[in-house]
Amino acid sequence: MADASTGRELLRAEHIAKNYGQVTALTDINLRIDRGEVLGLLGDNGAGKSTLMKIFTGFVKPSSGQLHFDGKPVELSSVSHARSLGIEAVYQDLALINELNVYRNMFLQREPVKGRFLGILDDKKMRAAAIEQLDRMGVRIPSVDVPVAKLSGGQRQGIAVARSVYQKARLLLLDEPTAAMGAKESALILDVIQRLKDEGEMGIIIIAHNYAQIFDVCDRVNLVEGGRIVFDKKTSETSVEELTDMVVREYREARRSVQAG
């Protein structure tokens, strides 16, 4: 059983804890994700989701605990170290430059250039590669020549995801990909995630607190509460209703403790 599954395992977190001085952000996180798997990481604001994401991207170092990537123990020293392993993150702000067109955004900081130290941009190459990548991923936009400011939230998210995937991402972290988006826009981005999942090689962690939207695309959901994973089930073995019950119970407990205090 263990041998059969280690071949598919992409990332495993063991007893990850993180303190900021007196404040404990994460108590004891145990989590794993396989290749081709989509994991929904759910939890209330302040449950520790963002801290966990920052640990996975190498932005923050855990106070204790061990990460394993590709079956080997790793210590992520920086964001670029994590990136070199194929861990890419799409933050909520998307890190897109409004004034720049789509293809220049897609290659920002990894631009193909001509003329060596002169650094003359190879626009032709960027444009062609951007069109191909967006098309392959099913991100539909009117044109790659328009500034990204002109695109909708879903399209912008699609471009940010395509940018990460193009960098040969093996583990993709999506921070609230459908936050503040309408149903149509969310469908667009969920469709992109579904396609990546069907390719079967990339692990995807979706961080969200609106689980109803992302439930269908996930293989498994984990619920973070008080710096621990308190719930870990395959989506086929749970339901939105069960999750709602858990969250409501959590909310009632929180209220009770506030009233008691």
Add this chain to the structure above:
Amino acid sequence: MSQSLDTRSSPGATPGEGPDATRQASPAWRRLARLALRQREVSIFLAGVLLVLYFQFSNSAFLSTDNLANLVQFSATTAIIAAGEVFVLVSGELDLSVGMVYALTPFVMFFAAGAGLPVGLAVIVGLLAAGAVGLVNGVVTTVLGLPAFVTTLGTLFLVNGLTLTISGGFPVQPTASGTFTSLFGASPLAELGWAVLLALVLQFVLNKTRWGLHTIGTGGNPVGAAEVGIKVRLIKTGNFVLCAALGGFAGVLDAFRIGSIDPLAGGNDIMFAAMAAAVIGGTLLTGGSGTVIGALLGAAVLGILKDGFTLLGVSAYTFDMILGAAILVTMAINVRLSIWRDQGEG
């Protein structure tokens, strides 16, 4: 012809009429406005052409060779400084000290030449000194985290004081061979050549190179740019250095043109003129967007205004009022146009 005149007059009228009037505007006005939006340089170019026509009709001496040479003197060095200011503005900062660097650099060059360096090398030493001021501006702003307004206000006074101290407050005369002198500014054609060449090269740098792209990224979305790994501090500092070096170079050109190095030359007047040229030309003070060619045209328009009104016998005091009004009107139109663009295509 009458149609294009109509379209010229309508943007002046729009600010008072509100967005509804703009939305119902005629298709021809829309087409031209769209062109002016996509190529921000177009509107300032049209304004320049109209001003030239007006002044030529008012005084036939306007397009004479002598007066065109005057016009170059009014505009060329301002345009060079404006090009540097565009890079700093696009990266999301601003530089108030560049006019003082313009005054300092020729003195450094003069003293380097006096110490026995050949004049070409002395110019380079001057530019290095200018770049050093830019480096201080950049490091203080990005590492210590002071707003650029404060940093460059500080270096403005510092550099001015330094110039007055090393010069003792008196002007000096630069010495160089005749060819060198005319190549470095004394000939109006050479001065025009420098301004146009630098504008073309720097426009290319801004739009077609990695440096330019990262400058736009840094000013457009500093947090996002840092997240994708752009070295935001390095980009900003580099642009402060570029701006200061261009300011120094403009100072050297004017020193050779005038044949005298004046510790009180340039200063805040030329810095504000350059800033105005950049802004009128279509560069945003908020960062992320700008055009060097636009700044060149902006400097030309300011030069045309100043020269034209001088020919018409308008006093310098009146000119300042007209300049102020021109800046306000252009900027009001610019703001209107960008709101209209967001509504029209968003």
